[in-house]
Amino acid sequence: xxxxxxxxxxxxxxxxxxxxxVAYFSxxxxxxxxxxxxxxxLGFLAGSHMRSGLELKQNMIGIGMLWKYGYYDQARNDDQTxxxxxxxxxxxxxxxxxxxxxxxxxxxxxxxxxAYVLKPEVFGTVPMYFLSTDxxxxxxxxxxxxxxxxxxxxxxxxxxxxxxxxxxxKVVEALGGADTYHLNEGHALPAFYYLRDKGVTKxxxxxxxxxxxxxxxxxxxxxxLNRCGFFGRTYSEQELQTEMxxxxxxNYTISALRMAxxxxxxxxxxxxxxxxxxxxxxxxxxxxxxxxxxxxxxxxDETIKKSWQKDNATAYKKRKLALKSELFxxxxxxTGKKLDPTVLTIVWARRFxxxxxxxxxxxxxxxxxxxxxxxxxxxxxIWAGKPYPFDYGxxxxxxxxxxxxxxEPNLAVLIGYEIDLSRKLKCxxxxxxxxxxxxxxxxxxxxxxxxxxxxxxxxxxxxWIPEFKKDEENCFVLPALDxxxxxxxxxxxDTDNLYNILENKVLPTYYDAPKKWQKIVFTAMNxxxxxxxxxxxxxxxxxxxx
Numbered sequence: 286x287x288x289x290x291x292x293x294x295x296x297x298x299x300x301x302x303x304x305x306x307v308a309y310f311s312x313x314x315x316x317x318x319x320x321x322x323x324x325x326x327l328g329f330l331a332g333s334h335m336r337s338g339l340e341l342k343q344n345m346i347g348i349g350m351l352w353k354y355g356y357y358d359q360a361r362n363d364d365q366t367x368x369x370x371x372x373x374x375x376x377x378x379x380x381x382x383x384x385x386x387x388x389x390x391x392x393x394x395x396x397x398x399x400a401y402v403l404k405p406e407v408f409g410t411v412p413m414y415f416l417s418t419d420x421x422x423x424x425x426x427x428x429x430x431x432x433x434x435x436x437x438x439x440x441x442x443x444x445x446x447x448x449x450x451x452x453x454x455k456v457v458e459a460l461g462g463a464d465t466y467h468l469n470e471g472h473a474l475p476a477f478y479y480l481r482d483k484g485v486t487k488x489x490x491x492x493x494x495x496x497x498x499x500x501x502x503x504x505x506x507x508x509x510l511n512r513c514g515f516f517g518r519t520y521s522e523q524e525l526q527t528e529m530x531x532x533x534x535x536n537y538t539i540s541a542l543r544m545a546x547x548x549x550x551x552x553x554x555x556x557x558x559x560x561x562x563x564x565x566x567x568x569x570x571x572x573x574x575x576x577x578x579x580x581x582x583x584x585x586d587e588t589i590k591k592s593w594q595k596d597n598a599t600a601y602k603k604r605k606l607a608l609k610s611e612l613f614x615x616x617x618x619x620t621g622k623k624l625d626p627t628v629l630t631i632v633w634a635r636r637f638x639x640x641x642x643x644x645x646x647x648x649x650x651x652x653x654x655x656x657x658x659x660x661x662x663x664x665x666x667i668w669a670g671k672p673y674p675f676d677y678g679x680x681x682x683x684x685x686x687x688x689x690x691x692x693e694p695n696l697a698v699l700i701g702y703e704i705d706l707s708r709k710l711k712c713x714x715x716x717x718x719x720x721x722x723x724x725x726x727x728x729x730x731x732x733x734x735x736x737x738x739x740x741x742x743x744x745x746x747x748x749w750i751p752e753f754k755k756d757e758e759n760c761f762v763l764p765a766l767d768x769x770x771x772x773x774x775x776x777x778x779d780t781d782n783l784y785n786i787l788e789n790k791v792l793p794t795y796y797d798a799p800k801k802w803q804k805i806v807f808t809a810m811n812x813x814x815x816x817x818x819x820x821x822x823x824x825x826x827x828x829x830x831x
Contacts, residue, residue, distance in 0.1 A: 288380070346389035380404070381402075407609050498725060530566060579818065586712050598803045598807075601807075620699075625663075643720075742758060
């Protein structure tokens with residue numbers, strides 16, 4: 286009997302304004318704690334999008350990768366420093382669709398790729414298809430392609446893009462094809478090359494660029510990609526020449542921007558930065574802003590939501606104390622430290638990337654010591670986040686914070702930063718600290734879900750913040766500075782400004798003007814909902830991009 290999800294199928298009749306068939310390709314999806322195949326913000330964003338797609342009855346499907354070992358599991362060495370573990374994952378809730386496609390990788394013309402379906406009823410998403418090369422009959426090397434999200438071996442990384450792009454496009458064909466093919470970031474670029482050869486027009490291809498970081502915009506040698514099978518067939522030298530940029534390279538972002546009808550950046554500021562970044566390359570499509578968002582139903586605590594809707598400060602405070610206690614149970618379990626729910630708690634939690642500056646507070650060590658030993662206005666600080674497992678600089682920062690926190694009863698560094706812990710941190714913190722260097726954070730969605738749960742953003746003026754901020758009314762924002770200054774000078778200025786804001790505004794407001802603090806909390810919720818929810822965002826994608 287044929288599997289119902291081996292054809293394009295939704296458990297509902299798509300809403301009229303969302304009837305266009307859209308296939309959404311992403312290297313990672315953060316949908317549920319039980320399905321840990323994501324690394325960070327890109328995955329959280331894509332997962333929220335898939336949930337809202339179902340809520341709005343959109344005719345969309347997700348195409349992703351079934352990572353056998355996920356990203357990695359955070360553990361600790363004997364001295365509490367970071368240990369990376371790779372453990373095999375088992376996901377009983379996925380079903381084999383019966384769809385198996387073959388692709389050519391390097392010198393192997395017959396690599397098999399299987400598609401497994403995540404049905405809508407499991408986690409409340411649109412139908413999603415996950416690809417695996419761990420298939421009987423594949424050679425050992427081919428079977429390992431879908432082992433690790435963002436494998437550190439460059440050849441494996443290229444193979445992963447080919448699997449997601451070309452095998453993904455073939456799976457969509459097997460399901461009956463799509464009207465629009467959407468690449469969430471450049472990882473699945475081979476899909477566009479393959480589809481273009483199949484007669485899919487520019488009209489049907491759209492693209493989202495997520496990062497102004499050079500490392501996030503992959504660039505690889507064109508001839509090497511050609512040998513790997515990146516283009517779906519072997520390109521002639523002449524064909525390669527037309528695709529090359531920067532001296533014989535293929536830049537995934539530039540190629541996607543040339544092939545797409547339209548593209549988007551993920552905040553208003555990011556769209557400006559992205560248009561400026563790529564303007565010197567010819568044939569680039571327009572990059573419009575569609576600001577990232579998060580799924581309210583999934584991320585917002587129900588009791589917090591009710592207290593906000595009724596403007597009930599007493600109910601809110603009672604629930605916030607309970608949520609802080611839940612978070613502090615986790616801190617106690619991991620570090621043996623007992624934190625105090627009545628003390629202002631600052632959380633810095635996100636991917637550990639250098640530009641996000643996890644250790645910004647420590648740049649002025651004297652003021653840091655003063656802040657954490659302030660008896661009039663006590664604070665507690667928690668850090669969490671996953672460095673890329675082979676980014677030794679980021680791991681070193683993580684470990685430095687671990688060593689600093691060991692000496693102080695009111696500091697903690699947590700491991701296991703995935704959806705469950707992320708939720709606990711957002712619900713249990715009073716301040717959500719966000720410190721990227723300006724223009725480097727394309728959007729940054731964690732602050733949105735923090736605001737939904739009453740954690741007040743203290744942030745540099747980057748990403749989504751310029752669209753949201755009412756300084757001292759719904760958040761506290763560091764003064765914008767000249768991002769062309771040397772990073773050392775930017776860090777110095779931002780550190781000084783951050784301390785001034787914490788010492789003179791945040792702490793006195795929290796302790797001396799609790800009513801004003803409460804007003805900031807509820808104003809932030811008013812301003813984040815519905816504007817920064819994926820209901821708005823998923824609707825925007827259909828309206829403005831698809």
